[in-house]
Structure formats: C-alpha cells, structure tokens
Amino acid sequence: MRTLTAALVPSVSLLILSVRLSVSVCVDGDSDTEAVLGNPMKLTCISCMKREDIKAETRVFWSYIQDGEEISIFEYDNGPRELESPLKGRLQWRGSKDLQDLSLGITNITRNDSGTYQCVVFRLFEFDSFTPSVTITRIIKLEVKDKASLDPTALYSEIMMYVLLVFLTLWLLVEMVYCYRKISKSDEMAQDAVTDYLAVPSDKDPSGPAASE
Known part of the structure; x- marks a missing residue:
C-alpha cells in the first residue's frame, strides 16, 4: 500500500502542475x-x-x-x-x-x-x-x-555578467596553478621514493657482507 501511494503522489502532483500550466494566467x-x-x-x-x-x-x-x-x-x-x-x-x-x-x-x-x-x-x-x-x-x-533610453537594469546585468566572467577566469587560472603544483609535487614525491628505494642496499647485493666472506 505504501509503495502504491508513493508511486501515485508524483503522478498526481505532475497532473496538478500540468493543469495549472494549461490555465492562462492574467497579470x-x-x-x-x-x-x-x-x-x-x-x-x-x-x-x-x-x-x-x-x-x-x-x-x-x-x-x-x-x-x-x-x-x-x-x-x-x-x-x-x-x-x-x-x-x-x-x-x-x-x-x-x-x-x-x-x-x-x-x-x-x-x-x-x-x-x-x-x-x-x-x-x-x-x-x-x-x-x-x-x-x-x-x-x-x-x-x-x-x-531608446538606457535601461539601468540592463546596464547592471551587463556589468554583473562581465564581473562574473572575470571571476570565473581568475578562478580557472587558480585551479590550473593548483593542479599543476599538485601534479608536480606528486611527481617529485614519486621520484624521491624511487631514489630512496634504489639507495637501500639489497640482501642479495654481491657487494654486501655475504659477498665479502
């Protein structure tokens, strides 16, 4: 019963919305x-x-x-x-x-x-x-x-559009720099890890103690 009710609620809501949209609204x-x-x-x-x-x-x-x-x-x-x-x-x-x-x-x-x-x-x-x-x-x-007279609303909207474009451009540049630095740091860490691994002597290294005996 609950499943049926849950399925009917969206359908009824959609039907009501469709009826409201089909009725002309005068303002x-x-x-x-x-x-x-x-x-x-x-x-x-x-x-x-x-x-x-x-x-x-x-x-x-x-x-x-x-x-x-x-x-x-x-x-x-x-x-x-x-x-x-x-x-x-x-x-x-x-x-x-x-x-x-x-x-x-x-x-x-x-x-x-x-x-x-x-x-x-x-x-x-x-x-x-x-x-x-x-x-x-x-x-x-x-x-x-x-x-035509200058519409203050249109002028304000145009100014806000340019401000938004500048903000998004700066934000994109910051994100690119951040990602570049993060990738560079990851590469440096990986390279250091490889260097440290190669620097540690292996147990089977012929130049180790076993080889000297």
Whole structure:
C-alpha cells in the first residue's frame, strides 16, 4: 500500500502542475511610456477578470488625447475595428482571445504620436437575475524619443555578467596553478621514493657482507 501511494503522489502532483500550466494566467502590468522614432510600439492595456468562469460581454475603446482634444482611434466590439484618425493604417490589435489583454500596437512611430492614450474597457456580466457592468480606464502618456533610453537594469546585468566572467577566469587560472603544483609535487614525491628505494642496499647485493666472506 505504501509503495502504491508513493508511486501515485508524483503522478498526481505532475497532473496538478500540468493543469495549472494549461490555465492562462492574467497579470496586470503597466505599459511602456517611451517609444523610439520609427520603431513599433505596444500600448499595453490589461484588465484581468477576477473570475474566469463568469461570462461577460467586453467592449474596448481606444482614444488619443493631444492638446486637449480627444480622438477615437480604435474599438473592439464583437471584433477589432480601426477608426478614422491620423493614426489609421498604423494600428494593430494586440489583444488576447480571452479579452483580458486589450493592448494596441502602433507601427512606424512618429513624433506626432506623442501624447496621452486612453483605453476604456466596458464589461457587461451575465448572471441569472441581473447584469451588472463595470468600466475600467487605463491612461498611457507616451513620449517619442530619437533613441531608446538606457535601461539601468540592463546596464547592471551587463556589468554583473562581465564581473562574473572575470571571476570565473581568475578562478580557472587558480585551479590550473593548483593542479599543476599538485601534479608536480606528486611527481617529485614519486621520484624521491624511487631514489630512496634504489639507495637501500639489497640482501642479495654481491657487494654486501655475504659477498665479502
């Protein structure tokens, strides 16, 4: 019985892990606020469902605010649709199938793309007796630059990589010297042992006492 239990525990654990990995996990995150001139950019808008077993009708409205003027640029209502705006032709729907990630992509960033972007998520939940709704708004203030800003995390990681390489190189040299000295010492000990052995007179040595008699 114990053997059967011990065999089943790993299998059950593996099954639970596989089920957990197969379920999509939604994590709220902020969008990048810097774009590089001429490069593509993703405006991240994530609105996680607290309970994935509840059905909800989801609609998304993207707008662009510049100089106090709000311009509708994109919407998702039973499917993505690009609206008439100065950004038309450069917008791409980057959302997920479960409509928890509602992000929008912009290709070929220009200086005029700087400004405030607004992602409004409207959800209408379906219950038996009532249909509550919720509206969530995400604000992204985008700044367009000629070159990407230096990422402190990337710089720190690069410095640590070089430090690690130098440390490993020095450690390897120390190990090589240690092994060389150890081998040399072993050779010297072996040579001394052979010399001492040859220096000891043998009982059958003709030059010994027996031979002199």
